Amino acid sequence: MASKWKANILAALLILSNISSVYAGPKEGRHRDDEGERHQFRHVLLLSIDGMHALDFENCVNGISTINSGAPYCPNLAALGDHGVTYTGASTSKPSDSFPGLMTLVTGGSPSTMGVFYDVAYDRSLDPPAKTTGNGVTGSPSLCTPGAAPTGARTEYDEGISIDQTQLNGGAPAGVDGGPLSLDPTKMPRDPSNGCASVYPWNFVRVNTIFGVIHGEGGYTAWSDKHPSYLSVSGPGDGTNVDDYYAPEVNSPVVVLPGVTTPTGIDCSKLHDTADTSDYTRGFENIQCYDTLKVNAILNEIDGKTHDGKKSAPVPAIFGMNFQAVSVGQKLIEKSGPNGGYVDAIGTPTGSLLEEIQFVDLAIGEMVSHLKANDKLDSTLIIVTAKHGQSPIDPNRFFPIPGPGIIPNGQPPSAVIASLLPDSEVNQIGPTEDDLSLLWLADSSQTSNAVAMLEAKASTSGIGEIYAGPALNLLFNPPGLPPNGDPRSPDIFVESNIGVIYTGSARKLMEHGGFAHDDTNVMMLLSNPRFDCKTITTPVRTAQVAPTILQALGLDPDSLQAVRKEFTSVLPGLEFGDDEH
Secondary structure: HHHHHHHHHHHHHHHHHHHHHHHOOOOOOOOOOOOOOOOOOOOOEEEEEOOEEHHHHHHHHHHHOOOHHHOOOHHHHHHHHHOOOOOOOOOOOOOOHHHHHHHHHHHHHOHOOOOOOOOEEEOOEEEEEOOOOOOOOOOOOOOOOOOOOOOEEEEEOOOHOOOOOOOOOOOOOOOOOOOOHOOHHHHHHHHHHHOOOOOOOOHHOOOOOOHHHHHOOOOEEEEEEHHHHHHHHHHHHOOOOOOOEOOOOOOOOOOOOOOOOOOOOEOOOOOOOOOOOOOOOHHHHHHHHHHHHHHHHHHHHHHOOOOOOOOEOOOOOEEEEEOHHHHHHHHHHHOOOOEOOOOOOOOOOOHHHHHHHHHHHHHHHHHHHHHHOOOOOOOEEEEOOOOOOOEEEHHHHOOOEOOOOOOOOOOHHHOOOHHHHHHHHHHHOOEEOOOOEOOOOOOOOHHHHHHHHHHOOOOOOOOOEEOOOOOOOOOOOOOOOOOOEEEOOOOOOEEOOOOOEEOOOOOOEEEEEOHHHHHEEOOEEEEEEOOOOOOEEOOOHHHHHHHHHHHHHHOOOHHHHHHHHOOOOOOOOOOOOOOOO
C-alpha cells in the first residue's frame, strides 16, 4: 500500500513538473539552453524602421559598389542577420499607412478587422468631437446627442488630438514627457450610442493587442512612438496595457535637447536644419535628434529603468519603438538643403538617405550592446521590420498631382468628386490621399456616379485602379451602417499609377499608403544569437509578427482576437515554439 502511495505521489510530481515546463508566464518565459532544443524568450524587442524596404536591407547589409567601396553600410544589421531569419517577401497592411501598419504589427489583423484604415479617416456611426482638433476637424458640444442617430465624423488619431500639438510633450502637465496625459478627450470623435463618450485611441481599435495579452499575464510592457495618440497599441480597455509609454510629438516645432547626442555624433543641444524648424520631419539632422529621444528610452529600459531613466523597472517582456529617420530621408526635399530619396531604380540611396540609414544602424548597435552588457541578448528576440514602405523608389517615376504649382497635371480624385463627399471631407482637412485616395461619400447610393466621374478623369488624375462595390468588398467590409455595412469602410478606394503622389507640397519625393510593391514590401528580420542564418522567400505579412511574439514569450497566439478571426499564422522557419499553430 505504501509503495502504491509513493507511486501516486511521484506521478503527481511528474505532472506538476511537466505543467511548469510548458508555461512559466511572460516575465520568465521558457528558455532552454540545451543546444538544438527549441526555446522561448523572456523579452521581445520590436523595432519598426518606417519606410525601410526589403531592398534597402538587402543593399545595406550586402553593399552597393558605388557606396562605401562596396562594403556593407549597415554592419550592425548585418551582424543581426548573421544570426537571424530574413523574410524577403514581407508585406505590410493595405492601406500601408502608419496607423494601420502599426496596429497590424500588434494585433495580427487587417484594417477591416481592426477598424483602422488611416490616421485620418471617417466613421458613419460616430459624431464630431466637442472641440475642434489641432488639425481642423470642427467640433462643438452640440454636435452629438446621446441616443440620437449619428451624423458621421472625421476620425483623427494623430497629433491633432493632443492637448497642444506644438509641444514636444503634446501639452501634458509640466514634468510629463509625452503619453496618455498628452491627449485631449474633447478633440476625439464621440459615440452617440454610448452617451456621447469620447472614443479614445485604444478603444477605437476593435480587437485586442499583444500589449493587452502580455500585460494581462503579468508581463511588464513598454512602447515608444511618434504621437501620443499611438497609445492605441494598448488595445481596448483603459489605456494601461502599456506600462511605460513614451511618445514625443514628431510634428512639434524643433527645440534644443540638452544632453542628447545622436549615435552619429550630432549635438542636439543646438538647433540644426535651421531653414525650417517647424517640425522634426523637415530636417535630416533634426529627425535624428528626435529619434534619439526614443533610442535613449529603449536603452534605459534595457538597463532596468523607466524610459526616462529616473526609476528602476523590470526589463520589459515586450518593448520597442519606431524610427522616423529613414522615412524622412526617403521623402524630404529639404528647404535650402539637399534632397533625400534614391539615385536610381535599384535603391542606391542619396547621401542624405544614406546618413539616415546609418544612423538607425548605429542606434540598433547601441541597443544590442546594452543587451549584451546586461546579459539579456540570449533571452531577447529582436524583430526589425517596418510599418510601411515608400513609393516610388525610382526617382524618375515621381509625379506629384497637382504638384507644387509647377506642373498642370490634373487634380486628385477628391477634387474630381468633391460634390459627393461628406461636408467634413470637403471643408475641413480633406479626403485621405497620399499615393492612394480613400473616399467616403455623403450618400453611398451615389457610388456608381462617383466612379464614373473618376473614370472620366483617370488619365489626367493619375488613377491606376478604382475599387468600389463588389471589387471593394473583396478588400474590405461592405461600407454602410450596421447591421448591413461597416461604418468605417470607404465607399471608393483609388490606387494611383506607380509614382503618382497626390500632393501640393514642394517637400515630398515619396509617399506611402497605397498597395504598390514599394509601399508594402518591407524588411523583416528576426534575430537571436541561437538562430542560424536563414533567408525565407515565402510571402509573409507583418500581421504575422503579433502571434509570433506571443509564441516567442510562451503565450497562446490565439489569445489575439484578430488572429482567431483571420487565422493569422506564426512566421515560418523559426527555431522555437509549437509548429502546429
